[in-house]
Amino acid sequence: MHTISPRAAERSFDTAHFRQALGQFATGVTVITTRLADGTFRGLTASSFNSVSLDPPLVLWSLSNNANSMPIFTGNSHYVINVLSASQAHLAKLFATRGADPWATAEYELSRTGHPILKGASAWFECHNRSRYPEGDHVIFVGEVELCEFSPSPPLIFHGGQFGSLG
Structure with a gap:
């Protein structure tokens, strides 16, 4: 019989090692966009996107506690998660560049x-x-999907610190 530990075991790795290990997981790339009350658009690149539920339709993504855009996304009622296509690596970089x-x-x-x-x-x-x-050092956002669309274009993939595509 196995017993369940009330706490996680002490880590035997540092943050850099953990980041490298996570980099082995290929993810899609998204740009989360929103509009402020004054009409200004804001957006950011995120690879932390996942489905949660089909009924109701729920998805999630996460944002660092230190992100300048945290007040924007915690204060807005809606946002759009754009799954970038393979030809849109330039947008992923652009929305990830400060300034x-x-x-x-x-x-x-x-x-x-x-x-x-x-x-x-x-x-x-x-x-x-x-x-x-x-x-931890992030906030997990759960969004209820009100509308969605898709196209046959292949998605942009991020793996090992590099952008790529399927096939």
Whole structure:
């Protein structure tokens, strides 16, 4: 019979080693976009995206506690998760660059609630900001999907610190 430990065992690795191990997991790449009350658009690149539930339709993503955009996403009722296509690595880099203005060059259209949807994305999910859970050095955002679309274009993949595509 196995006993369940009430605490995690002491770690035998450092943060850099953990980051390298996580880099072996291939992920899709998303840009989370929203619109502020004054009409300004904001967005950020995130690879921490996952489905949670089909009924109700729920997805999740996470954001560092230290991110400058934390107040933007905790304070807004809606956002759009854009799953980037294989040809959109430039957008992933642009939305991840501090001080850059991605909206000067990114092509987008507006969702029914006025939030930006990036043109050419493999899929997008317009979400109500349903709940947030602080865990470790991040906040996990759970979005209830109100509308979504997808295209046959292959997604952008991130693995081992590099962008790529399937096949």
